[in-house]
Amino acid sequence: MMQLETNLEYSLLMGLTGVSVSKHLLDEHFTLLWANDFYYDLIKYSKEEYETLFHNRPDLYYKEHQDLWNVLAGKVYETIENKAEGYELVTQMPVKGGLRWIKLTSTFTDQLQDGIPMSYTVMTDVEDIMQARLEQTIAYENLPGFIAKHKIRKDGSFTLIEANDKYKHFADVDEGSFSSFTPFSRLDEKSRKILDGHVPLMQKGESVHFVIRSGSCCGNDIWLQLNGECIGWEGEEPVYLIVYIDITDITEQRELQKKLEERSVQLKEALITAEKANQAKSDFLARMSHDIRTPMNAIVGMTAIAGAHIDDKERVLDCLNKITGASKLLLSLINEVLDMSKIESGRLNLSDDELNIGELLQDLIVMMQPEIKSKRHKLDIHVMGIQHENVIGDTQRIKQVLMNILSNAVKYTPDGGRILISIDEHPSQDGIGNYEFVFEDNGRGMEPEFLEKIFLPFERADDRLIKGIQGTGLGMSISHKIIQLMGGEIKVESEYGKGTRFTVKMPLRLQERVAAETMKIQGLSVLVVDDDQVACQGTCHCLEEIGINSEWVCSGQEAIAIAVAKKRQKMDDEHFIVIMDLKMPDMNGIETTRLLRKEIGPDIPIIILSAYDIEEYEAEAREAGANGFISKPLFKSKLLQVLKKFTEEEDLKSKASPKKLSAADYTGKRILLVEDNELNREIAVEIIGSTGVSIDTAVNGLEAVNIVSRSAEGYYQMILMDIQMPVMDGYESTRRIRTLSRSDVADMPIVAMTANAFSEDVANAVEAGMNYHLAKPIDIATLMMVLDKYL
Template sequence: MEEQFLQPEVDGDYNLLMCTMGVSVSKHLVDEHFTVLWANDFYYDLIGYPKEEYEATFHNQCDLFFARNKAGWDTIVEAVTNALETGKSRYDVFVQMERKDGSLIWTKITASFTEEVYNGHPIAYTVITNVDDMIQKRIEQTIAYENIPGFIAKYKIRKDGSLGLLDANDKFLSFFGIKKENISTFPTFSHLTEKSRIVLDEHIPLMQKGEPVHFVICSRNKNGSYSWFQLNGECIGCVNGESIYIIVYIDITDITEQRELQKKLEEQSQLLKDALDFAEKANQAKSDFLARMSHDIRTPMNAIVGMTAIAGAHVDDHERVHDCLKKITSASNLLLSLINEILDMSKIESGRLKLSEDEFNIGELLQDLIVMMQSEIKNKQHKLDIHVSGLHHENVVGDIQRIKQVLMNIISNAIKYTPDNGQILISIEEKAPHDGIANYEFIFEDNGRGMKPDFLDKIFQPFERADDHGISSIQGTGLGMAISHSIIRMMGGDIQVESEYGKGTRFTIHMPLKYHEKAFDEKIERPELSVLVVDDDKTACLSTCNCLSEIGLESDWVCSGSEAVAATRKRHKEKEDYFAVIMDLKMPGMSGIETTRQIRSAVGPDVPIIILSAYDIDEYETDARKAGANGFVAKPLFKSKLLQILRRFLEKGEVRQVIEPVKFSEVDHSGKHLLLVEDNDLNREIAEEIIGSTGVLVETAVNGQDAVDKVMQSAEGYYQMILMDIQMPVMDGYEATRQIRQLPRTDVVNIPIIAMTANAFSEDVANALNAGMNHHLAKPIDIKALMGVLSTYL
């Protein structure tokens, strides 16, 4: 029986077939040796031993054959044991077998267990195949796969455009921190930058078509740092309509960073070059500016010095002295404006300009500006129109001085750069009030010289002036528009300019301002009363009529004096006289005064006629009253002012001119005691003279300590006011104010202390108030403002 198993009768054709196919077929006992019971000829050819030598050397015991290849034997034993323990009928295993010449070849062993038993051990049939070439290629590929300078990953490109990771080399797994068993669940390309995600998405349609792809991405690794990769992908097959891709990642981080560094260096080099060009241009502009300033400052200084000398030489000629003083004042104001603009520009460039928050009325502000510019408008004989639209919030909060500065600068430029007999239009409109803030739009239009296109790009740059021989004689620093632009931007607004050379200019300012009241909604509610509005400016007529409608009155309007006379005569004849007539002063053909005279002649004295004008009414007041005018109002006409005027007529009162300058010599504060604290002798003399003209008894102190001593030594309530300079020797005005407030007496708590100083910026005002002062006056002293402060506190 045993001999039969050792040398079975095998079909010669079968054995030949197996050898021809290169397949080893053998029968083994499943014992501790895996003893060979029988094997075909290829079995021996495979291991390189003749059958007789194999049997003599190893006694058909496989463990002896694998004695020098323990790893291979352990692999076989583990595979057989696992198969038997798990109840499997077969096993497959790849192992290396050592041939007689000492070489190793890779083989695939496939064995099936049978129910046959020999000497108590099961029998297994085994097929051994030479797979050395295949395994060697796989090993070579694996070595290349793992040692390529980059990563390799295998992807499935799904129909919906998403990518599934199928396999990857160890470098890829290590970079992203992926475990081998989690490959299928790893969210592919989830670590890309936003721009790289866009690049990938652009290439997915190509991969869905199976086309080769090459692109660069930037991806984050498991530690959070980023690297740059060149991706090269090739389609290797298609499963169920979905492309399979091998993608090679080549790390180009160093190259990319070098490129980025080079790019940054080039950009920085360009920035430095631009900065150098800008600095050179700025230096040249400042040099030109200083040259102009030397001329512009010396011009008014020459006038001041020269006129002072002339006045001194003609002290007995009162008219000549008066003329010199007038010219000295004009030159002084020009010099002061030059100095203020230089200081403002310095503040803006250093970032130290601060905006204050003052409560003011927009109508009054603009009216003040118009009054201040009256003489210039008159000298150049300009026609000025003012349009107001949709103004519901007149009382607002903002830096009134800076806003005045901006608006004055633009109005002044319009007057200066518009040839004589020009036209200037100012429009104001409130837009989109929301959450306590309204956007006020100011438009300034003129038909003056205009600007060339090349200067429009530079108009808001400091130290720039238009290169135009036609305006070379007009004085200016080239700072006004730059300062105005900076102030408006600090307020959160914007300023724009449109201009056509030789035709005119239009400035538009958008200024957001907080309002501290509800919309103006007071009304007269007398619809039976009708008002006639007369103005050659149709827009002005419609604006005034709209205001009348909003306060509850009916109105008609006409654009000429003759139409006004005809309309009033008709209503008078019908015994339905107008309640009032609002008449523009200057109109072509028949003036407002002549129209008033003819209306008064036609309808008698009962219809009030109000003269409305953007010009100085003083020189026309006498003639207008003789013609029958009842009152005078300065433009612009706001709803609140219109309501006030008409209510006075309802109460049978008379409207007085709204802007009526008060001469300080008419103010009487006799019996009041005031302490003037000033270290400069000349300034002290000037202040004493001006303040003393009101009847106030002025006492002086030469520094802060002197002021503290005088207050401390005075009786309770002796001083009704203290005017305090800031920069003084011994003790400055801030400290003096603090010490006065802390004196052990009752009157110092409420005594008005007013800063009167050349420290004129917004932070100086804040510092004065923080020190305990009540108000701030900037030098040179505005006499009207000083008189207002005296009247307020005395």
Template sequence: MSENMEKDYKQIERQTAADYEYSTLMQLLEVSVSKHLLDEHFTLIWANDFYYQMIGWPKEEYEKVFHNRPDLYYETDREEWDRITGVVMETLRRGEKGYKLATRMRRKSGEHIWVQFSVRFADEYVDGYQVGYTVITNIDDMIQMQKEQSVTYDNLPGFVAKYRIDQELNMILLESNSRFAEYFGSEAERGENSVYQRNIRDNKEAIWGQRENILAGKPLHFTMYVKNREGQKLWLQVNAACVGWQKGCPVYLVIFIDVTDITELREMQKKLTEQTVALQNALEEAEKANMAKSDFLSRMSHDIRTPMNAILGMTTIAGSHIHDPERIRDCLGKITVSSKLLLSLINEVLDMSKIESGRIVLAEEEVNLAELVHGVVTMVQPQIHSKDLIFKTYVNNLTHEIVVSDMQRLQQLVLNLLSNAVKYTPPRGSVYMEIRETPSDKKNMAFYEFVVSDTGIGMKPEFLYRIFEPFERADDEKIQSIQGTGLGLSICKSIAELMGGTIHVESTYGKGSRFAVSVCLQIQEEQTDERVLEGLPVLIVDDDEFICRNTCECLAEFGLKTDWALKGGEALEKIEQAGKSGEDYFAVIIDYKMPDMDGIETTRKIRRQAGRQLPIIMISAYDLSEQMDEAKEAGANGFITKPLFCSRLIYKLKQFADGNCQEADSGPVIRGSYKGKNVLLAEDNELNREIVAEILTDAGAFVDTAENGRAAVEKVRQSEEGFYDLIFMDMQMPVMDGCTAAVKIRGLPRQDVGAMPIIAMTANAFADDRQKTREAGMNGHLAKPLDMEQLQLVLEKWLS
């Protein structure tokens, strides 16, 4: 394959992966997205499934009746259509990139619902017309709530208004009932000389007399003397309660009772007391619910974009270093970690009800703590770098690195703690993470403590009592601009308790916080070959004495001779002395970031002094991707990110003991050969079919494909008995779904279908979906996106 062809192939492969992840994300978030031409019909050229669910028309029927022309769809609602087209034309005239519009839309059933169009004009043209992308959101419930609120307002006795009041006691009117507008003017009549403003000026003394209570958000009770639009004089009793805050200013709900005729006062006061409390409670609950929902979606959008940005950025970097295998491996590793985090975030959204109610069921799987922590640290490295934080990690008395636990939940717990520390620590601050193992009274169990501390903004004592409650965030101006869902620590507490552990927090406002989580995990005994490295001398160079001592103790358990130095100059002296005595070091482990002489300069001088034969491993708590080229040029042979787990160090040292100082080239996606095996792949998505077929073909198997369940049944029916060794069946397909197809295959009148392995593949990875596949007679279940290790296990089980 030529170099250009190889580049084109890899570009297509990356684009295919990106398109697949985008399609999966759209499906999981259930958002209506469509693409239109900006022609006279606003012709629809593409829409996802949720667009057709929103309008209630099946795709084929919609195309047949309306020919993808929204103007025909709105034929019976011309007023709404004219309003929409007017907004579009005005937006284009002003040269703006898009618009938002709330409007009524008719569904197939004939009912109207309120929706919001969020439209963005793209720098893209099709057939000479500019393209617009539209997201449609159902806001019918919100509009209905506003109507109900309006009815409530209009049925209250007296005049009802809602104000925001600033430090100078300027009263900004936010809402009012119709009775208030009739007496004191409409929105257009509220200028400087309006009846509304004159009444405020005439009662300035009475209002300023309440200034202290107003700015403190306390309830208000006083009387005012006002005039209405006809000049009629009224005495009004003011009853106001603070129902919220905007921009640091109190928001008051005010009911004015006409007490000019005192005989009506008592009855009105009775109704007022009951209805004011009920209204205030209802408004507070509605506003809190709306605010919590909006804040949560905003924060979750930010959290989803973070790994997406990492994926896109690492893809770009890999493309620009296409001939550097080590840099590409580094990028692919980070893309994998980010993709898994993105998937876990999506799962968190879908699993939110279980998290809030505590109905989380933990999985039991083998977890490599070194890989888990390395993945978490990799994810927070960009934020650490951007804020120039001092980041140190420690592994203390960690005897067992392989445990049995829920990989996703444990990673979620550690990531939430570490990302919180990074998030709330100002630039050039410090973040520390320590991992410690302590024995448990239970057999084959141990406690693992994850301690994360920082020099961040800290928390006030009164907030520490609420810190683990869902959606709780400190009322502090310092954190208003910091994104967060308010769920992270609540989730940490739930996970820790489910794992038989605890979580504790210590914090001093203005100085920082310390979180300590201890969880009880089942340990796995690890098989290691100590003889390969026994007796070999290794030098550790790090300005942190704790890391030097701890690493030496760790390596000594594997029979290595260890020595350490706190500075680069000291390391050079020790290497020179070892050479003179004829006891050269087998390898040197050097920290990248050290005072006086950093790791790269130390490496460069070691090479000049000791030559190219001595293996040098560069370690760092920071992302070394940007310094990797310089470090390799200086003479570094390998790289490890802190915290320093024994398994990672031993694995790297064994490579050097075997005479391999370079990273191994990547092997095939699937290990082993399945030549002579015939596989049927039933998948309706063309790109998914291509990806899976390519992977299986590379493993030597013959792959036959079917675009739906019915085609798969026919393929089996027409094949010779015993031809297919394995079937992969997508669950959701047109014409016939995967479960129905599996049942029909099992029912074919032939001998081989009873024992023929059928494995489900689906983006729906929940327990009830697994149950459906079992009931349909399938032998296993693979969740999308496909995990190559799980695919490997399936092939080994059924084709070996």
């Protein structure tokens, strides 16, 4: 009876509170043990409905609102984990017909039922309060301008307390950094003074209205009208609500309009430029033949010469060397055309090759010989102060730059013109040689307006006199980019109708010093005969550096006069060798040689020096008494080789003996060559077979897979794999070979040997499981390096 009375009193007390009160088990369901009438009034379900529908399980009650249940359950578990006495939570709760905002205040007890603790929860309806707050927030966020609540410190500084989203975006601040944010930090000096003048008024709590100019997070300045009202105090420091209205005046708007109009004009000009560029690209294929035909002519011509002198080994080897140089240049030009997107986007990579500047320039001149000859140009070459011939750089790119400039000089100079190439080396620093190449011509020159865009792609001078001259319009743009990547400089000077001068400065890393060759020459001297005084001085300088005395004259008459004088006076200091320029006015080198022979006899060697192909003059020169030939540009190493030939009486025929394709010996090794093109297979077998390696062949990727799968393990030491083949390409073939059930295929070297030569092709080869990528046409030196690496 006493317990019943106690429960009745408890229920009466809970009913008199006027709020929802409920009692729950802290189990996985938060089972409802008891609730007063206000609980059921709040959720709008009767007690019978709640028990029938949800079995006193809040988790079932929240079944259609899992997100709200997760919030509530998370709060309960957090309270239990923290061993707290209870929690408060404002959240939405499902009620019959919708959702309602409530405030839950829960207290955990030590009471147990079946060993499970219990809690009491008071739920207060806060729907009206939350709606009012939401409406206030919406109004706050939608007021015109930026709104912020600031506290004004005693020292006159401002602290940001609260702000709407517009202000936060304007000031680039978030709520987490309010305390560290400094308001009004983007004011100019004048606006700062205006603000400082109003601070004393605000410290008194007075209303303020003023205009300032402030920077925004976007970097632009705007004019703001500030309206501030004191809404409270924190101690002696006032709290202000300030509304910022953007009133950027009409003058600045007009200025913006003006800028927009200027921008519109710029965009139109850019569109016109783009259209011109597109037209230039459309014309590109029609104008590119010249650059490609130059090395092609050299290849065709040298092939014909070699065929006509098939029994002259020295001549054939010389032709083959020139064909090789032309082929490499032709390959670089083809890559230039095919790799246009890379060039335009600036994705050019430079390689580090060991190269000789003298040999590089000689290759360049050999390439241009047919055209120089056909246009009857006079070519002079000055070599000055070259201390280091052997350097490290991108051979093909350097040759490409110099070829572009020389080719332009030749084709844009009217017939019978003069072209001068000067090469100089400035003092080196930290192992870097500073080289300067100057190309001068007395050709058509360029008009000033074209000079400003000469390094833009696809640009050609709008000159009716050169309309018939073919060109890609890419050469100078690419040259400019290459020199920039090298850390060098290229500049052009030109006067229309008088000629052009290109100056290229490029830093090149020096190769390690090699001890200079010495020659056993004591007290001997060389006579240099050349109508170009600078060339004479350059040659004599080279001779002095290798320890040989020299003197020079600028005409054949002077050379003969010196020889006659020495003969009459019976001087003992006769010249050891005469170096004679081929092309000289009045009396050329051949005629001078013929007359010299009458004076000095047959014992003193006479070497013919020329910047031109000696081919057509060779027979006449030998008949006149010439002993040998040397080509310009004349570098110290080349001069040393020629002189050494005569001082040590080397066998000239040994120089013309055929070269082996490779000195390597891989006898006992076996490779599989996968190539669908019969001619390419023949070339590869010939070159690779020179190393003694055994070669099996397959004509497609599937055949390669079958051959490897049928072979004994360890039978092949390497696979050379083409990519584009019928039946199965090289990528798929490589993948299948790598997955064969054999122990040798995982580490077997597979090398791509393909015409797919772009950077993405290299990446695809690696991704397919290949070890290396060789681009066609195959560079023999690189091929031998790869064979050496894997065999």
